[in-house]
Structures are given as C-alpha cells and as structure tokens.
Amino acid sequence: xxxxxxxxxxxxxxxxxxxxxxxxxxxxxxxxxxxxxxxxxxxxxxxxxxxxxxxxxxxxxxxxxxxxxxxxxxxxxxxxxxxxxxxxxxxxxxxxxxxxxxxxxxxxxxxxxxxxxxxxxxxxxxxxxxxxxxxxxxxxxxxxxxxxxxxxxxxxxxxxxxxxxxxxxxxxxxxxxxxxxxxxxxxxxxxxxxxxxxxxxxxxxxxxxxxxxxxxxxxxxxxxxxxxxxxxxxxxxxxxxxxxxxxxxxxxxxxxxxxxxxxxxxxxxxxxxxxxxxxxxxxxxxxxxxxxxxxxxxxxxxxxxxxxxxxx
Amino acid sequence: xxxxxxxxxxxxxxxxxxxxxxxxxxxxxxxxxxxxxxxxxxxxxxxxxxxxxxxxxxxxxxxxxxxxxxxxxxxxxxxxxxxxxxxxxxxxxxxxxxxxxxxxxxxxxxxxxxxxxxxxxxxxxxxxxxxxxxxxxxxxxxxxxxxxxxxxxxxxxxxxxxxxxxxxxxxxxxxxxxxxxxxxxxxxxxxxxxxxxxxxxxxxxxxxxxxxxxxxxxxxxxxxxxxxxxxxxxxxxxxxxxxxxxxxxxxxxxxxxxxxxxxxxxxxxxxxxxxxxxxxxxxxxxxxxxxxxxxxxxxxxxxxxxxxxxxxxxxxxxxxxxxxxxxxxxxxxxxxxxxxxxxxxxxxxxxxxxxxxxxxxxxxxxxxxxx
Amino acid sequence: xxxxxxxxxxxxxxxxxxxxxxxxxxxxxxxxxxxxxxxxxxxxxxxxxxxxxxxxxxxxxxxxxxxxxxxxxxxxxxxxxxxxxxxxxxxxxxxxxxxxxxxxxxxxxxxxxxxxxxxxxxxxxxxxxxxxxxxxxxxxxxxxxxxxxxxxxxxxxxxxxxxxxxxxxxxxxxxxxxxxxxxxxxxxxxxxxxxxxxxxxxxxxxxxxxxxxxxxxxxxxxxxxxxxxxxxxxxxxxxxxxxxxxxxxxxxxxxxxxxxxxxxxxxxxxxxxxxxxxx
Numbered sequence: 001x002x003x004x005x006x007x008x009x010x011x012x013x014x015x016x017x018x019x020x021x022x023x024x025x026x027x028x029x030x031x032x033x034x035x036x037x038x039x040x041x042x043x044x045x046x047x048x049x050x051x052x053x054x055x056x057x058x059x060x061x062x063x064x065x066x067x068x069x070x071x072x073x074x075x076x077x078x079x080x081x082x083x084x085x086x087x088x089x090x091x092x093x094x095x096x097x098x099x100x101x102x103x104x105x106x107x108x109x110x111x112x113x114x115x116x117x118x119x120x121x122x123x124x125x126x127x128x129x130x131x132x133x134x135x136x137x138x139x140x141x142x143x144x145x146x147x148x149x150x151x152x153x154x155x156x157x158x159x160x161x162x163x164x165x166x167x168x169x170x171x172x173x174x175x176x177x178x179x180x181x182x183x184x185x186x187x188x189x190x191x192x193x194x195x196x197x198x199x200x201x202x203x204x205x206x207x208x209x210x211x212x213x214x215x216x217x218x219x220x221x222x223x224x225x226x227x228x229x230x231x232x233x234x235x236x237x238x239x240x241x242x243x244x245x246x247x248x249x250x251x252x253x254x255x256x257x258x259x260x261x262x263x264x265x266x267x268x269x270x271x272x273x274x275x276x277x278x279x280x281x282x283x284x285x286x287x288x289x290x291x292x293x294x295x296x297x298x299x300x301x302x303x304x305x306x307x308x309x310x311x312x
Numbered sequence: 313x314x315x316x317x318x319x320x321x322x323x324x325x326x327x328x329x330x331x332x333x334x335x336x337x338x339x340x341x342x343x344x345x346x347x348x349x350x351x352x353x354x355x356x357x358x359x360x361x362x363x364x365x366x367x368x369x370x371x372x373x374x375x376x377x378x379x380x381x382x383x384x385x386x387x388x389x390x391x392x393x394x395x396x397x398x399x400x401x402x403x404x405x406x407x408x409x410x411x412x413x414x415x416x417x418x419x420x421x422x423x424x425x426x427x428x429x430x431x432x433x434x435x436x437x438x439x440x441x442x443x444x445x446x447x448x449x450x451x452x453x454x455x456x457x458x459x460x461x462x463x464x465x466x467x468x469x470x471x472x473x474x475x476x477x478x479x480x481x482x483x484x485x486x487x488x489x490x491x492x493x494x495x496x497x498x499x500x501x502x503x504x505x506x507x508x509x510x511x512x513x514x515x516x517x518x519x520x521x522x523x524x525x526x527x528x529x530x531x532x533x534x535x536x537x538x539x540x541x542x543x544x545x546x547x548x549x550x551x552x553x554x555x556x557x558x559x560x561x562x563x564x565x566x567x568x569x570x571x572x573x574x575x576x577x578x579x580x581x582x583x584x585x586x587x588x589x590x591x592x593x594x595x596x597x598x599x600x601x602x603x604x605x606x607x608x609x610x611x612x613x614x615x616x617x618x619x620x621x622x623x624x625x626x627x628x629x630x631x632x633x634x635x636x637x638x639x640x641x642x643x644x645x646x647x648x649x650x651x652x653x654x655x656x657x658x659x660x661x662x663x664x665x666x667x668x669x670x671x672x673x674x675x676x677x678x679x680x681x682x683x
Numbered sequence: 684x685x686x687x688x689x690x691x692x693x694x695x696x697x698x699x700x701x702x703x704x705x706x707x708x709x710x711x712x713x714x715x716x717x718x719x720x721x722x723x724x725x726x727x728x729x730x731x732x733x734x735x736x737x738x739x740x741x742x743x744x745x746x747x748x749x750x751x752x753x754x755x756x757x758x759x760x761x762x763x764x765x766x767x768x769x770x771x772x773x774x775x776x777x778x779x780x781x782x783x784x785x786x787x788x789x790x791x792x793x794x795x796x797x798x799x800x801x802x803x804x805x806x807x808x809x810x811x812x813x814x815x816x817x818x819x820x821x822x823x824x825x826x827x828x829x830x831x832x833x834x835x836x837x838x839x840x841x842x843x844x845x846x847x848x849x850x851x852x853x854x855x856x857x858x859x860x861x862x863x864x865x866x867x868x869x870x871x872x873x874x875x876x877x878x879x880x881x882x883x884x885x886x887x888x889x890x891x892x893x894x895x896x897x898x899x900x901x902x903x904x905x906x907x908x909x910x911x912x913x914x915x916x917x918x919x920x921x922x923x924x925x926x927x928x929x930x931x932x933x934x935x936x937x938x939x940x941x942x943x944x945x946x947x948x949x950x951x952x953x954x955x956x957x958x959x960x961x962x
Contacts, residue, residue: 007858008775014767015784018832021825022787025794025802032805051534052505053527083701091698100702102946107709109946111886113913114935117920118712121719121928124553147496149539149554162708169705193691222795224889225917233503233540244539249797249889254542256801257372257893258405258505260429260531265409272801276794283793284786368900368907370814379736385899386735396900398908414812541921548923568737569923 025276033270035263044270050235052259057267059274061235065245066275069153069227070220072241073160078213080161081168082202088169089176090198101173108166116229119159124150124230127158131242146242149232154241156231160220168216175208175293176201211289218282222275224249248275365394367641372400373407373420374507375544376445376562377625380660381420384653388645395641401543405505405531411437411628417638419628422507423514423531424607436631438680439606440673441624442649444595444663446586447512448573448621450551450566451558453478458490460574461583464519464612464620467576470558471499471516472523473537478556486577493556500550500559503540505531508547511623512560515611560621563591564661578620579612590619591663598624599666606673622663632681640682647677713939720936723929732901733915739926743934745901749816749910752903753895754885756820761827762877768828769835769873770861776840785836788829799825800890808894816902816909819895823887827880834876838869875949882945886938888913912938 030037036044036057047058088100128150138144146152179201187197202209232244233254248271259265378401385397402410404421411419412433424439449462466482469475475482479492502509510531517524527533539554541547544565551559552571563586566573575583584590594613602608612620627646633639650673654664665673731742768788772781799822807818842865850860866873888911896908897918912934919931 004857007856007861008771010858011767011771011774012780014764015771015780015832017764018768018784018791018828019787021828022790022794024806025791025798028802028805029798049534052532053530053534056534079697080701080704083698084705087698087702091695092702103709104702104705106943106946107705109882109886109942110709110712111888111913111935111938111942113886113888113916113920114712114716114939117916117931117935118715120549120920122711122715128554147498147556149498149557151539151550151554162705165705193687195691195694196687198694218793222793222797224795224797228542229917229921233542234535234538246540249795252797252801253889253892254503254540255405255505255532256804258403258409258532260405260408260412260505261432264532269801272798276798279793279795279798280790283790287789368902368904370896370908372896382735382899389900398897398899400897400899400908413809415808415814543921545922545924549921552923564737565923571923 026273029269029273029276033266033273035266036270037266039263040267044267045274048235048237052264055261055263057264059248059267059271061237062246062248062251062271063274064237065153065231065235066221066247066249068239068245069156069160069231069247070217072153072157073164073220074213074217076157076161077164077168077216081165081212081216082172082209084165084169085172085176086198086202089173090201091194101170104169105166107162108170112163112223112225115159115163115226119155119226119230123158124155127152127155127242142239143241145240146238149242149244151230151232152240152242152244153231153238156227156245156247157241159226159230160223163223163226164216164220167219168212171212171215171290172209175205175212175290178208178293179205205293207289208293211286211293214282214286214289218279218286221282222249222279224253228253248272365637366396367394367637368396368398369418369638369641370398370400370416371407371418371420371627372402372410372416373628374404374422374625375401376404376422376506376508376511377420377443377662378544379564379568380443380657380662383656383660384645384649387653387656388648391648392644395645397641397645401545403502403504403531403543404507404510407628408531409505411630417633417635418642420626421531421628422623422625423510423529424609424626425628433630435633438629438631438676439626440629440646440676441606441665441669442627442646443654443657443665444591444622444624445661446563446591446619446622446663447508447515447560448563448566448586449558449576450548450561450571450573452551452555452571453493453495454555455493456490456572458487459572459585460490461486461577462574463577464515468516468520468523470497471501471535471537472520472526473499486583495556498554498557499535499538500541500547500554500557501533501535501538502543502547504542504546506543507531507623507625508544508560508562509533511611511621514609514623515621518612567661576620578618579614580616580618582617584617584619586619586621588658588661588663590617591622592666594618594620594622595624595663595666595669599668602669602672604676606669606676624665629680631679636681636683639680643677643680643682647674650674716932716935716939719929719932720934723933724936728930728933733899737924741930743910743912743915743930743937745898746910746912746915746934747937748901748903749895749898750885750912752816752905752909753819753823753891753911754881756816756905757823757827757884758877758881760821760824761831761880764824765828765831765877765880766835766873769832770839770866772832772836773839774857774861784832788832791825792829792833795889796826796887797889797892800893803890804893813906814894814896814908816895816905816907819891819909819911820905822890822894823884826884826887826890827877830880830883831873831876834879835869835873838872838876839865841872842868878945879949882942882949885941885945886913888917892917 044059048060049056049058128148131148184197187200227247228250233246234244235246259268381399407419407421410416479494513529517529541550544561547559548561548565548569551557575585577583594610597615598610650670657664728742730744734741772784775781803822807821847860847865850864891911891914897914898908898910916931916934919927
C-alpha cells in the first residue's frame with residue numbers, strides 16, 4: 001500500500017544505517033591498512049618479527065597468541081560449561097535452577113576491566129606461586145619453560161576460560177532444552193542410566209553445542225582488557241604456558257595511540273582487520289549452527305507469532 | 313547478563329510485559345536521576361571569578377616526566393584557574409603521533425622527533441626541554457641488600473637475553489661481595505612506545521655494538537627478551553611484583569615505589585647512582601653546545617660524576633598553531649615551568665635545567681605565534 | 684550394570700563440580716572487589732578529583748560523571764537506530780532486507796570492542812582532530828545498537844498478531860498500528876533491553892581508550908576528552924602506587940554495583956519470562 005511506503009522507508013533507513021556501520025568498519029579498516037597490505041602482502045600472516053625500529057611487521061606472534069589463548073581457554077571452559085548446562089537443565093532441583101542461572105550469568109556481566117584488576121592482583125601471584133612450586137622435572141618441558149613471572153599465557157587463559165563459561169553454558173542450556181522430551185523419556189524407558197540418557201541428548205544436540213562453543217570462541221578471540229593486563233605483552237611464538245605472549249586485541253590496546261609512523265599504524269590497523277574478519281567468520285558459523293539446531297528441534301517453544309504478511 | 317538473541321532463543325509472552333514494566337520504569341528513572349543529578353558544578357564555579365576566558369588544553373605523551381607534569385599542571389591550575397591543562401601519559405611515541413595528527417594541542421617526548429617525523433607533521437614543531445631525568449636499572453632480588461653495580465655492556469647483555477642468571481660471572485665480577493642467587497633473570501621492558509625506552513636504547517647503543525646492530529634506538533623496539541609492561545607505571549608495577557626481575561624506569565618511579573636500583577658505570581669509569589646532582593653533571597657539558605633546536609642526546613656523557621643514562625625531556629609545540637588562545641596559554645605556562653616550576657623538579661627527583669638552556673628557550677618561545 | 688551406574692554417578696558428580704568450579708572465581712572476584720573496594724570507598728571518592736601522581740587522596744568524581752555522560756550519549760545514538768531497525772526487522776520479517784539487517788546486527792554484536800575503538804578513532808577523532816566525549820559516545824552507541832535492535836525485534840514479534848490486525852482492520856496505517864498499538868505493548872520490554880545494553884557498555888574500556896581518552900579535570904563538555912570509570916580503573920590498576928590500587932578497587936566496586944543492579948532488574952524480568960516458556 002502506498003501509504004505504508006513512508007513507514008517502511010522511515011524505519012528501513014535506520015536498518016540500513018546498521019548495515020552501513022558494519023560495512024564502514026570493514027571499509028575503514030581496509031582503507032587505513034593499505035600501506036601494510038601492499039608492502040607485506042600475505043607474508044604479514046606468517047612473519048614472526050614485529051620490529052618497529054626496522055619497519056618490519058609480521059602478525060604471526062599476535063595471531064598465535066590469540067588463537068593459542070582462546071583454544072586453551074575453550075579446552076578448559078567447554079567441559080565446565082556443558083557440565084553446568086546439564087546440571088541446570090537435567091539434574092538440579094527446580095528451586096536451584098533460577099539462582100544458578102543467575103549466578104553463572106553474572107560472570108558474563110562483570111566488566112572486563114574488573115577481571116583484569118582481579119587478574120593482576122590475585123590470579124597472577126597464584127600462578128607465579130604455582131610455577132615456583134612446579135617440580136624440576138616438569139620445568140624442563142617446553143610447555144612449562146620460562147622464568148616464574150605470573151603474567152603470561154596461563155593467566156590469560158584462565159581468565160578467558162572464566163569469561164567464556166557463561167556464554168557457552170547459557171547457549172548450551174538453551175540448546176539442551178530444545179531436545180524433545182520424548183527423546184529422553186524413550187532412553188529412560190529403555191533402561192538407560194542418567195548418563196546414557198543425557199549423553200544421547202547431548203549427541204542429539206551436537207550441532208547446537210558446537211555452535212555454543214564457537215560463540216564462546218568468538219568472545220575469547222576479541223577479549224581485550226583482561227588479557228592485556230595479564231598476558232605479559234611480548235610478541236613471541238611460544239608453546240610455554242608461562243611465557244609472556246601477546247594477542248591481536250592487546251597489541252591494539254597498547255600500541256594504537258603510539259605508533260609514530262604511517263607503516264606502523266597501518267600494520268596495527270591490519271591486525272584489527274584480521275581480528276574483525278576472524279571474529280566475523282567464527283560468529284557467523286556459530287549462529288548458523290545454533291539456528292539450524294533450534295529450527296530442526298520443534299520442541300522449542302515457538303515465537304512464531306508471525307507478523308502480518310509483509311507484502312504491504 | 314546475556315541477552316536472549318545471544319542465546320539464540322526468542323522466548324517471551326505478552327502477559328509478562330506488565331511484570332517487566334515496574335523494573336524498567338525503576339531502572340530508567342534511576343538512570344535519569346543519575347544523569348541529571350550527577351553534575352556537581354563546583355569545579356566550574358571555582359573557575360568563574362578569575363579574569364580571562366577559560367582555556368582547556370589537551371596534551372599527551374611521555375610518561376617519564378608525568379609525575380612532574382601532573383604536579384605542574386595541578387599547581388598551575390591552582391594559580392590560574394581559567395587554564396586547565398589535561399595531560400595524559402600515553403608514551404612518547406603516542407605524544408609524537410598525536411601531535412602530528414593534531415588530536416592534541418601539545419605533545420611530550422623523551423626521544424627527540426626524527427627528521428622524518430618532523431617532516432610528516434603539518435607545521436613546524438618546537439622542542440622545548442622542560443627538565444632532566446634519568447633512567448635507572450631497577451631490580452627485585454629478595455634478600456639482596458647490597459646495591460648492585462652495572463656496566464653498560466653488562467646491561468646490554470642482560471637486555472639482549474645473553475646473561476640469563478643472576479649469579480652469572482659477568483654480574484659477579486663487578487659486584488664483588490654481593491651473594492647473587494642462582495635465579496633466572498626476568499627482563500621487564502616497555503610494551504608501549506616510550507621515551508624511557510629511547511633513552512635506554514640510546515645509551516645501550518653507545519656502549520654495545522651488538523645492541524646497536526641487533527636492536528637499535530627507537531621509542532618502540534623489537535625486544536630480544538623479556539616481558540612488556542605499559543608505561544613507566546606498568547614496568548615499575550611488574551618489577552615490584554616479580555622476584556628476579558630487572559627493568560628500567562625513570563628515577564622518580566623507582567624512588568616513589570621504593571624499588572632498588574643500581575649504579576651504572578659512566579664514560580670515565582666511575583660507578584654513579586642516579587641523583588639530581590649526577591644528572592645535572594651530565595647536563596653541564598651538553599648545555600655549553602646546545603643545538604638551536606634543542607634536540608640533543610646526553611647519554612654516556614663524559615665528565616666527573618655524570619650519570620650516563622640521563623636525558624632532557626621535551627614538550628612539543630606547534631610554532632604556528634590554529635588556536636592562538638591555547639598557544640598563548642601554553643607559552644605562559646612554559647615560562648612559568650622554566651622559572652618557578654623548576655623548584656618542583658628536585659623534590660620529584662628530576663634535575664632542573666641549566667640556566668643557559670632556560671635563557672635559550674625563553675628566546676625560542678618568541679617563535680610561537682600567540683596572535 | 685554396576686559399571687554403568689558408576690559412570691552415571693561420576694558424570695552427575697562432574698556436572699555438580701562444574702557448577703562449583705565456575706562459582707569459585709565468581710565468589711573470589713566479588714569477594715576481592717567488595718573487600719578491597721570498600722576500603723577506599725568514601726565520600727571523597729565520589730566528590731573529589733584525582734590528585735597529582737603519587738600524592739594520596741582524591742577521588743573519581745570526574746570519572747563517575749564521565750561514565751554517566753558517555754552512556755547517555757551512547758543511548759542517545761543507539762536507541763532510535765536500534766528500536767527503529769528492530770521495528771523494521773519485525774514488521775518486514777520475511778524480507779531479504781530484514782535478514783540483512785539481522786545479520787549485520789549479529790555481526791556487529793560480535794565485533795571485538797577494541798576494533799570498534801579503532802574504527803571510531805578513524806571516523807570521529809581524526810577528522811575533527813579532537814578526542815572527545817562525543818567520539819566515546821559514538822563508540823559505545825555502536826556497541827549498543829545491535830543489542831537494542833535485536834531485543835526490540837524479539838519483543839515486537841511477541842505482541843499478538845491480533846492486536847495489530849485489529850488496528851489495521853479499523854483502517855489504521857501500518858505506522859499508526861505500530862506506533863500506537865504494537866510498540867506501546869512491547870515498550871516495557873524494550874526498555875529492559877536498553878537497560879541490559881547499558882549494563883554492558885557501562886563496563887567497557889577498550890572502545891574508550893582512543894575516543895573519549897581521559898581527562899584530569901571535571902568536564903561536562905562533550906567536545907572535550909572526558910574521564911570514565913573504566914579507563915581510570917585501568918590507569919590506576921597498572922600503576923605502581925598503592926593508593927591508586929585502592930582507588931582502582933573502589934572504582935571496580937562501583938562498576939560492579941552498576942552492572943549488578945541492572946542485571947538484577949533484567950533477571951527479574953527473565954524469570955517471569957521463563958515461567959511462560961518452560962512448559
């Protein structure tokens with residue numbers, strides 16, 4: 001209808017604005033990193049040298065630090081998050097359910113800077129004591145090498161794990177809820193134990209669970225302040241849990257206002273661009289997985305009060 | 313707290329809206345009061361009665377002189393309530409970059425701008441030395457009370473990662489009598505672009521060919537070893553929290569935080585501890601042949617009692633800035649800082665400028681257009 | 684059977700342990716923030732400016748006001764864009780353009796906050812040659828938009844179709860139906876979504892580092908740099924001064940307090956909500 005056109009355009013413009021913001025982020029980041037893109041090309045991704053004096057910039061240490069810390073954090077956070085989700089949806093008494101949901105999600109509400117503060121003054125000394133107490137036999141391993149600093153990969157990983165748990169567990173919870181009740185009842189009817197019934201449900205929900213884990217991954221990749229404060233900020237590719245390393249987000253926080261020459265600045269912005277692209281891919285993938293899960297499972301209480309036909 | 317769409321679910325029912333309404337109204341009311349009621353006008357009113365239009369000036373840069381600058385800007389604001397100078401210590405690299413971008417009115421740095429950097433700036437930039445300071449090697453060795461001594465090459469080797477243990481013979485040689493532990497050395501350096509780093513690397517380059525060759529001199533470096541802390545504050549924080557560590561900070565940060573720091577061998581072969589006197593001694597020679605643009609390095613200075621890791625620190629000002637009111641205010645401030653302001657320097661562990669340098673600067677300030 | 688039972692109990696035990704494992708850091712953080720923060724939390728903290736470096740005393744009055752101004756600016760920008768794009772997504776839910784907006788919103792929600800900071804520096808700081816509260820507000824606004832847009836969309840979709848159809852049947856235009864019937868019905872819920880978005884951005888640091896910068900002085904001028912609680916806590920946390928550390932904890936306590944209150948409000952809403960959906 002003609003008279004609705006104004007309304008449609010009027011609200012659509014704001015939606016368009018939203019799309020434009022995303023496009024502008026991609027465009028600006030690309031435009032402002034052209035110098036670095038042209039100069040280093042693909043070598044930017046594989047070069048491990050970050051040398052502002054000589055004007056040689058490679059992003060490998062940051063990409064490594066970001067992926068390593070995020071993957072390690074997921075290894076810790078995923079079993080815990082799924083455990084929490086199972087406990088809340090399947091095992092715990094009804095009265096505990098809401099308080100537990102609230103408490104675990106409170107972890108997601110605590111600002112990053114507060115995690116960092118806690119990391120510097122509480123977690124880092126604990127990690128340092130842990131490393132000092134480590135038997136000499138273990139200290140020789142590449143995984144545990146390095147002097148006892150406290151700041152480093154392990155501290156960052158632990159903080160990230162804590163920060164990711166609420167995201168993964170709450171999505172996993174929703175996904176588990178979407179598994180048809182009949183599926184579980186059938187398992188119990190066949191004499192399955194709790195573990196067997198729940199693992200069948202987890203298996204049924206696997207797509208969604210993977211989506212939940214990826215959503216957590218996306219969060220971990222982009223986390224800035226807490227990581228910057230405890231990771232040690234040293235661009236090196238090391239397998240050691242105790243080595244100070246660096247992440248893409250942290251190098252931006254530390255060096256962005258200070259890069260004195262153009263190439264340096266462009267190299268930093270290219271790191272921002274890489275981070276943008278990686279998180280975009282990870283997040284899109286996780287949404288697709290979660291959506292396909294909740295769409296296939298019809299037990300989800302449908303929100304499907306479909307609006308009136310859109311062909312106005 | 314997670315929103316629903318982040319969980320991939322959209323559950324809601326109309327009848328609950330009423331329930332939410334209470335919460336939402338309370339929340340928005342709280343927010344409204346918070347925003348409306350949260351603007352105490354005390355500061356503004358204090359500024360009002362003084363003559364002259366209020367000027368707010370933003371500056372950023374070096375952390376090396378930050379303790380002194382923040383004292384200066386605070387004192388100056390007390391004397392001239394209409395002038396607010398907001399200084400953020402984001403590092404010397406940041407000071408150079410932000411003044412080049414004109415996002416701040418003035419910059420501050422401990423490593424003078426290079427020719428290329430000066431050329432990249434949209435206008436002529438004046439370097440104004442404000443005070444002198446020193447980098448000191450700080451360390452955290454629990455149980456060691458003796459004060460350690462370092463030679464230049466020794467510091468270079470430690471920061472190159474070649475000397476890894478505190479009981480290394482090279483350290484023991486210059487520290488006869490000290491019982492050094494067999495613990496690992498943790499090198500702590502700056503993670504941000506920094507003039508403190510520039511001065512440190514400038515000194516190491518003069519005493520170690522290998523340093524000059526492998527690492528070089530800049531406000532940011534490709535560090536061969538160690539952990540990075542942000543700002544002088546960050547490095548001091550890391551060193552004081554990490555047993556077995558060594559780092560470098562501006563003298564005041566070591567003094568204020570009571571972190572142990574060592575004596576360093578100068579070009580005459582003397583081991584000198586950083587102090588107002590030893591830094592002044594290093595400046596004395598430089599003052600005589602100060603270049604017209606004030607960009608001079610005084611590390612590894614010869615002369616008896618000269619502390620070898622000393623430096624001027626500079627304010628960066630455009631000679632012909634767009635906002636002349638701000639230029640005027642800055643020139644007045646610098647004049648104050650070079651005269652009355654110098655009295656605060658010694659209290660905070662900085663060496664006051666030699667009188668000759670002050671005279672040259674007063675002349676140079678004429679170049680700043682104030683109308 | 685015994686083995687199967689054992690495995691099952693072990694599993695149940697693990698799930699219970701997982702909950703406890705997650706609650707330990709929460710308890711630790713809250714304990715430290717409260718116990719350390721309370722020591723420095725006094726009247727001065729709310730009414731005084733920061734002192735020069737290394738001098739004890741002072742407070743964060745300018746930062747607290749700065750955070751309020753920044754979140755207000757963010758809301759001012761995000762609420763119209765967020766709500767109206769939410770309206771579009773729900774009204775024209777089936778269209779390709781609505782899907783595009785939805786995708787953009789979800790993408791934007793996942794963009795790391797530091798990247799938003801870099802972007803905003805490029806569009807709102809560099810061209811005007813000025814760090815400003817306004818730039819900080821834009822960065823925070825960009826982060827709020829997707830949360831508000833998607834919440835609005837969800838809530839509008841829940842308003843029964845009959846209400847809208849009724850309005851349309853009475854001859855109302857779609858605009859009139861939406862603005863006088865559908866939006867008012869969903870309004871309280873939308874406000875809740877906004878409160879949630881506020882709680883999220885009030886605790887953000889990374890996007891402010893290069894936009895609103897920081898300010899030693901008390902400033903309410905949106906074209907000047909402004910202090911914020913989060914950036915101030917960051918500066919103080921990495922400093923070597925005992926007194927600043929105490930103030931950092933106090934700042935953290937205030938931040939957590941703000942977030943906690945908002946979360947409680949939202950929780951209250953969500954609990955009601957789950958009563959209807961878990962059947």
